[in-house]
Amino acid sequence: MQCTQNLKSKILVWTSLHANIHLTIRLRGLLKHNQRLLIAVSGGQDSLCLTRLMLDLQPKWTWHLGIAHCDHCWRDDSQANANHVKRLAGEWGIPFYLETAPQPLRSEAAARNWRYRVLQQIANRNNYQCIITGHTATDRAETLLYNLMRGSGADGLQALTWQRRLSIDGEVMLVRPLLEVTRTQTGQFCQDFGLQVWEDSTNQELKYARNRIRQELMPYLQEKFNPKVESNLARTAELLQAEVEYLEQAAEELRKNAEVTNEQEDSETLLRLNRQTLQKAPLALQRRAIRQALLKIMLNAPSFEHIEKLVSLIEAPNRSQTDPFPGGAIAVVNGKFIVLKKR
DSSP, rough: HHHHHHHHHHTTTTOOHHHHHHHHHHTTOOOOTTOEEEEEEOOOOOHHHHHHHHHHHHHHTTOOEEEEEOOOSSSSTTHHHHHHHHHHHHHHHHEEEEEOOOSOOHHHHHHHHHHHHHHHHHHHHHOOOHHHEEOOOHHHHHHHHHHHHOOHHHHHHHOOOOOEEETOOOEEEEOOOOTTTTTHHHHHHHHHTTTOOOOGGGGGTTTTTTHIIIIIIIIHHHHOOOTTHHHHHHHHHHHHHHHHHHHHHHHHHHHHHBOSSOOOOOOTTTEEEHHHHHHHHHHHHHHHHHHHHHHTTTOOOOOOOHHHHHHSSSSOOTOOOOOOTTOOOOEEETTEEEEEEEE
């Protein structure tokens, strides 16, 4: 009871971080008044900082808040972690939702995909319009480095965006209000407000690439190259986000102009693109337009090699063709067209 009273008594405290997040949400149009918001809470410092901020801002925005916790079952203390978050939700008077993985998820990618899927299901079942996560500027910098080393293009380097729709046909938005806040700031906030952070032991395991970036690479870069490398990388991701949005819009217009859909096609034709239309565009837009076109017909996202196969045909002689795509399809130059056909 004493803990609950202490938490409630501090709600009137208004810090510079409260002011900054309030302003960020308003100026960027991230959230609206009276919305139902589901906060994804792991129990770590970032998600607890986010939850406390959203609680304190709630009177100004009249939000309806809920807390969701995803138990990946990959730690011995994962159930205790879930109970800790449930207890905090009870102390704060917020509805709590728990999803537990049917079996341990050892892969970071598998865990992330499962987590977003079940969060969206919780949101849909309970009429939440947005899912709010505690990703920070630190996460943004680490993601940029991680994707850079994997060979990602600009899209991957700006992967942590302020908001995005969780699925093409869904209405639930994923929102990240803390992308200008560092992990140092969230840690200090939790300490100042006496928030009971659950320390995730897997964050120290160096078998995970992201942990090696956090524990080894980032400190090395800060010490040997630039103490502000974290904020600089986060700023780079922000700049790339605006540029990627512009390029995607321009590429979509190019794709629509290049795609031929009004001609009689046999059942074997998957895609027909007008080479003359593509030839007028810069290479960057050619690649993006082709990627968008391939996304419509491929089960998995096209790789750089898949895209380059079609790019190479834009200026190629008639009857030139590629080696097979996944599933066996072949792209052939047919006059002014590039035609992708089943074999």
